Amino acid sequence: MPRTPVPITLAIESAxxxxALGLLTPQGEFGLRREVGRTHAEQLPGALEALLAEAGLKPNQLEQLIVGTGPGSYTGVRVGASYALGLGRACGAPVLGVSTLESLIDTQQDGIQAVSLDARKEQLYGAVYVVGGGVVVDSLIPAAKYPHAEFAAQVGGHLWRQDAPPDAVALAxxxxxxxxxxxxxxYL
Structure with a gap:
């Protein structure tokens, strides 16, 4: 049975x-991740240009965009979403949203995984997922804001990735x- 071709898909994670940028193409996967603090808006255009050049693509070849919808910093989340929506409109490509928490999973390990981002004041945004084949296939504890101690008690002995760097290929x-x-x- 022939495999369905992968649409050329760009993921943007800035929460x-x-x-983090991820690119899925029929020729393979490409990813870029930089710690940028609060300079997402300044760095995103150049980073995207470099990633597309590495893949040998032009922006108008993008067929689908994925954006990390947060939780995250107000400005960071809006930068990624605005850029994705503008680029999607220019390319005629749909823009789909996925929780930023899904970009924190370990794609190499199937099973139950907890992920979280610090929300300050002894709070966090977290979720507990079932991962299969490198993607979330079910949610055991929904993505929400929790007191740190309460979430930790629910995680038990499962893998817990706290404040891990995002993986935009996983997001894609x-x-x-x-x-x-x-x-x-x-927003956080």
Missing amino acids: TPYL CAGLAHGLSDWQLQ
């Missing part, structure tokens, strides 16, 4: 202090698997 794969066309941004 954390990292700028999640977008292909279950990205939402009707999405909303979430």
Whole structure:
């Protein structure tokens, strides 16, 4: 049985202090991640140009965009979403949303995984997922804001990735698997 061709898919994740870009193409996967603090808007255009050049593509060849919808910093989340929406409109490509928390999973390890981002004041945004084949296939504890101690008690002995750098290739794969066309941004 022939495999369905992978649409050329760009993922943008800017909700954390990292700028992460992921690109899925029929020729392979390409990724870029930099710690940028609060300079997402300044660094995103050049980083995208470099990633597309590495893959031998032009922006108008993008067929689908995935954006990390947060939770994250107000400005960071909006930079990624605005850029994705503008680029999607220019390319005629749909823009799907996926929770930033899904970009924190360990794609090499199937099973139950907890992920979280610090929300300050002894709070965190977290979720507990079932991962299979490198993507989230189910949610055991939904993505939400929790007191740190309460979430830790629920995680038990499962793998817990706290404040891990995002993986935009994982975000792109999640977008292909279950990205939402009707999405909303979430802020820390």
